[in-house]
């Protein structure tokens with residue numbers, strides 16, 4: 236409210252040439268207590284009041300005299316645009332009952348009387364009361380007003396609702412209505428109480444209590460604690476969720492960042508900070524476009540389309556990037572970006588370490604070994620003419636001390652032959668030592684083969700350690716998977732083969748050994764020689780006498796005899812009495828291609844014995860891939876298949892078969908299929924093949 240809204244307007248002004256009579260008549264006519272006096276230009280020069288009239292009368296002045304000299308030149312003036320508060324202030328400070336309202340030039344526009352002030356006050360109070368009442372009625376918090384005697388004056392609708400009041404409480408003593416609530420200190424000591432938890436009408440509430448003026452009473456503002464608790468709980472849960480999210484994102488190797496709907500960064504993980512080379516606070520709230528070149532995140536915000544695993548060149552390097560919109564109630568409220576393999580080196584490192592541990596595990600597993608009976612040629616089951624001839628030749632070769640190379644597909648019996656040769660050789664009384672060259676970790680190779688001298692290196696076993704060559708002294712050293720031996724070791728092996736002499740790690744003294752060496756591989760060594768992966772001189776050294784073992788599909792007549800030998804042993808192990816296989820099963824076994832050879836056959840029979848309930852192994856006892864062969868002799872080409880699905884089908888079958896052959900040993904499966912372990916895991920995951 237401004238002065239212009241409070242003043243009395245249309246007030247006549249007096250001039251110097253006006254008589255006292257005219258002044259009195261105007262006062263009488265307007266019923267005002269004072270009138271402004273102005274000069275010829277209308278500018279205010281004074282005020283003519285009832286007191287001036289009385290003074291002139293007492294002095295016996297004639298009413299025809301001019302008012303000049305009979306009015307006050309000291310005038311209280313107020314600007315027409317002065318706000319209510321200023322007017323109130325001025326009114327409080329002066330005792331003068333009437334002020335003159337002027338414009339900026341000082342021209343009198345009207346007067347402002349005490350009556351005007353009171354009316355304005357009423358208006359202002361009314362406005363305030365309406366505002367307060369609206370707040371009072373509408374606010375969600377409860378309000379109780381008590382007077383100085385602790386009597387409840389008012390309670391707002393929210394208050395009644397929160398406290399579930401059934402009857403009015405106005406007029407009651409607060410301590411009676413709500414026992415335990417004492418406001419005496421608030422009222423007497425004018426104290427403010429904040430965050431008071433109490434119970435009113437059996438409702439837990441949180442209150443702020445304030446005194447009203449001086450000893451006038453108090454007001455309680457409260458809210459139900461249950462609502463409050465709820466909000467607090469939700470807030471806590473949100474906080475926890477946020478912290479979990481931060482921790483999760485920080486564990487990730489990928490750079491992860493979140494933007495709001497404007498493309499401003501709202502969250503970054505540590506990897507993202509490293510990736511962008513900035514600190515978190517430097518990134519937060521920055522437009523993503525300024526932080527990352529060629530970002531397509533703004534597009535994601537517009538289109539709402541997720542893009543996963545796309546190649547994007549950032550700072551000249553390609554990265555795998557994914558983008559995902561964040562949608563809430565059908566609206567895109569932000570997006571997440573992810574840059575994968577930002578720390579590819581570390582991932583590779585971890586993978587390498589895992590592979591090495593895996594290798595070491597296999598190696599030590601093998602070392603633990605078993606104390607089974609020695610294998611002789613008698614245990615090599617065959618009715619095939621070719622294999623029998625090979626067996627005879629091997630038996631003859633065993634009698635000498637030449638190095639023997641055994642080649643052939645996986646599972647064809649190379650190891651079996653190696654041991655049988657040893658048992659039939661002049662070295663039979665010496666040890667038979669087997670080393671899987673592919674399983675010895677690169678860092679253990681030398682000491683494993685040649686041993687080490689006392690104190691050769693920190694952590695070395697006291698007194699040194701014998702290597703495989705020394706251990707096999709006087710016996711046979713069977714080097715399996717020779718095709719996987721590193722070139723470095725190949726040259727060292729060549730020396731031992733030539734001189735039967737070697738030096739342990741950390742020693743200058745050559746050790747001479749008398750050993751028979753048998754090697755084996757399922758790789759095409761000649762091809763490896765051609766590609767430079769295998770030393771040709773070593774190849775010729777190893778290839779003095781060689782035997783290529785025959786895959787079982789080329790000697791199907793051996794299948795059923797082998798099955799019977801296996802059944803005999805398995806019956807003992809499992810306490811069963813299975814005497815053979817049904818004709819149906821026999822047909823399948825004989826027709827199968829057996830990529831895993833005798834090992835696969837042995838595992839299939841072991842599995843079948845586990846499942847078998849009758850006297851003969853039945854179709855249902857066979858693994859699924861073999862059962863399928865019953866229906867389809869050739870590969871089944873279905874109408875709905877395309878080249879890709881056919882390929883997948885074959886892939887899946889081969890994997891399942893390989894897993895069975897290798898009894899779930901992933902390293903062996905990968906080796907059998909000639910793929911890396913990581914590729915194998917990828918395939919198992921893709922085809923959803925469970926692998927324990």
Ligand SMILES: Nc1ncnc2c1ncn2[C@@H]1O[C@H](COP(=O)(O)OP(=O)(O)OP(=O)(O)O)[C@@H](O)[C@H]1O
Pocket residue numbers: 614615616617643644645646647648649650651652715755756757797833834837
């Ligand atoms: N003629 C056979 N008679 C009896 N058992 C056999 C015969 N041939 C292979 N086996 C058995 O099949 C399994 C695989 O044989 P072996 O380990 O000797 O094959 P491998 O050719 O050395 O395989 P890899 O190249 O995968 O090492 C062994 O359990 C072995 O006893």
